[in-house]
Amino acid sequence: MASHNNPLKILETCRVAPFPNSSQSATELSLPLTFFDTFWLKFPPVERLFFYQLSHSTLQHFNSTILPKLKHSLSLALLHYLPLAGKLTWPPNVPKPIISYIPDDAVSLLVAESTADFNRLSGDDIRESPELRHLTPELLTSDERASSMALQITLFPNQGFSIGITTHHAVIDGNVATKFMKSWAYLCTKLDTQDPSLLPELTPFFDRAVIKDPTGLYMVFLKNYSGFHGVRYFRSQPAKLDGGEGERKVNFLFPVDYRNRMDPPLPANYFGNCVFPGQAIIKARDFMEENGVVIITEKISNMINEIEEKGVYEGAEKNLENLMTVEAGAQTLSIAGSIRFNVYGVDFGWGRPKKVEIVSVDRTGAIALAESGDGNGIEIGVVLSVNEMETFKSVFVSGLQN
Incomplete structure (x- = not known):
């Protein structure tokens, strides 16, 4: 049950896989890290929170309309972003970590209901950082592997809902994370069309050969960061x-x-x-x-x-x-x-976000910037x-x- 200290009630914990019955979802994928990725190996995950105001978001409407659309479009979006359904692995005795996806992989999705004041949390006034942290998911991690991404959708009855996205910084940067959110949102608005396709500018390009490393920066970064604790x-x-x-x-x-x-x-x-x-x-x-x-x-x-x-x-x-x-x-x-990310352009069909926050700055101490x-x-x-x-x-x- 929700309480004053933690006004959150867990409704569902599930895994969302890339849409089945597709040749793409049955494809294994492995991506090597570049020196750009390796630099971020020891940094904390990036946590961003999107608030959407929707006064008619009752629990019944949420469960019958909003949540099914979000889940279905997420599954479609993951078809294009398979590594985000996968994991970062560093097996023993293997010199280089890799990003991998196999058909059994899926994204962890937590669905919750909150009794907190939506308008206050999505406003511009000062808030306690734990209030927002309740709305962002944790990445599953171990010594040998870490999830690429985790998601949380939280209903604020008759006020709106939020989407929390947590990503491993060695897998993607903020540019890609925002493009994924826009892809998910775009496909959500196209569910009524037959076989909705993704816009070319949102379709990810995976070829790592475009990142040249003539001076061996990958191994330099990997060696130096093996003992670095970043934050x-x-x-x-x-x-x-x-x-x-x-x-x-x-x-x-x-x-x-x-x-x-x-x-x-x-x-x-x-x-x-x-x-x-x-x-x-x-x-x-x-x-x-x-x-x-x-x-x-x-x-x-x-x-x-x-x-x-x-x-x-x-x-x-x-x-x-x-x-x-x-x-x-x-x-x-x-x-x-x-x-330059245009995070306020992430519209799932119920309007632009009321507020977007980078929650992870409470761990890194960074200063968050957005339009x-x-x-x-x-x-x-x-x-x-x-x-x-x-x-x-x-x-x-x-x-x-x-």
Whole structure:
């Protein structure tokens, strides 16, 4: 039963497989990791939450209409995204992990009902992070394997529903995760048509041969990350909260998508990771200056220009070394998400999301970025302690007023 501390009632736990009676669903698939994938092996799963407002979402309507459509279209979408129904495996005595799918594989789906206030959870006010964590599923993991993806659909009776998606970062990046959600949503809107097909721009491209590795970055990344625990280096805190000496160095990390920066460029629908962190060491005083945004933007712009000139390979080993040798406990700012994913375009036929959150920033400490729901700006998400959040509110409001 739902309780005040955990207002969640589990309705069903099931596995959704790629649609049966298809030659695709009976096909085994194995994908090697690239050096882009290997970089993310030790990072926590990415958890994103989509809220959909629907006032007539009674339990009966949910069970008879909404849930069957979501399950059926999910099964159809998985036909195109077989690795997401599979797993990341690293068997003993095998030097390289692989992503694999066999016909018995399926995605774990948890269906629940919540008595929580949908409008508050999907609003812009401050919330406790455990309130959102109830709505996201855990990945099944062991020493030798991990699920690629897990899903949770939660009904808020007469208010709406949410979809929580958790993905292994070594399998896909945010670009692909968003394309999968759009594929699932698109097929959900086409269930009334006979043999609905997926749009070409949403159909994943699996050929790993397009990722060249002339300098052996795969083995370099794999060797170095065997002893790396990732997240402890990437704990963030907005700049002006920390104060302290202006000469103190701040490690600023931001995701760089290399799809269009490879030679030749990768297909836009490439399945896998093609993201690597850009890194800038910035003095604390730059964040605290009145025109700090301009200063930092200029520094990042210069770094992007340098990346455009050098590409992914030149200096990659040195960049990895710099990322791994950041002093433990040093202040770090990192970014999750992107304002280019159009996450608010994921419409299953009941309207655009009311709110989209990256829940996993409560574990990584990253600052979440997305385009705003109305398309007129950006959304920024941060997770802080109570005292830090109060200070952040004061600093943020003061900044807007000035």
